[in-house]
Amino acid sequence: MTRKEAFTKICNFCAYQERAQQEVRDKLYSFGLSQDDVENLICDLIEENFINEERFAKIFAGSKFRAKKWGRVKIQQALKLKQISDYCIRSGMKEIEEEDYLQTLEDILIKKYPGVTGANDYIRKQKLARYAITRGFESELVWSKIKEVL
Numbered sequence: 001m002t003r004k005e006a007f008t009k010i011c012n013f014c015a016y017q018e019r020a021q022q023e024v025r026d027k028l029y030s031f032g033l034s035q036d037d038v039e040n041l042i043c044d045l046i047e048e049n050f051i052n053e054e055r056f057a058k059i060f061a062g063s064k065f066r067a068k069k070w071g072r073v074k075i076q077q078a079l080k081l082k083q084i085s086d087y088c089i090r091s092g093m094k095e096i097e098e099e100d101y102l103q104t105l106e107d108i109l110i111k112k113y114p115g116v117t118g119a120n121d122y123i124r125k126q127k128l129a130r131y132a133i134t135r136g137f138e139s140e141l142v143w144s145k146i147k148e149v150l
Helices: 003-016 021-030 035-047 053-068 072-081 086-093 098-115 121-134 139-149
Strands: none
Touching (some): 021 035, 053 086, 053 098, 072 086
16 A cells, blocks of 8 residues: 555544544554554644544543543543553543533442342442442542442
């Protein structure tokens, strides 16, 4: 594949949805391009504003929180796996309003609690907390919300 064909194809790839730099880099390598070509194309894509990691982090964090109800911990881990910089991760996390975050955690806890089984209330709360923590919510926050609403 020529550099020009790869650029056209990767532009379409980036235009379809926001992409992290590493995703684009991996895709370019799958085209069989050399390291120099890949890095030059990445620079071209950044200049043309097809790739913007801060924009990606904001959209990723906001959508994972709103659509999948992920907590901050899980979102940060996912962004780190995509090799996003700490600055961009912090910027993305600002997309999550504190009030919405607390309300979402409360809604998750209230919705899940009736379906949690256990020998006693303590075990049920333990299971509920574990569930919320695996969704990416901070453990201290989970426990304070459990004490507050249940």
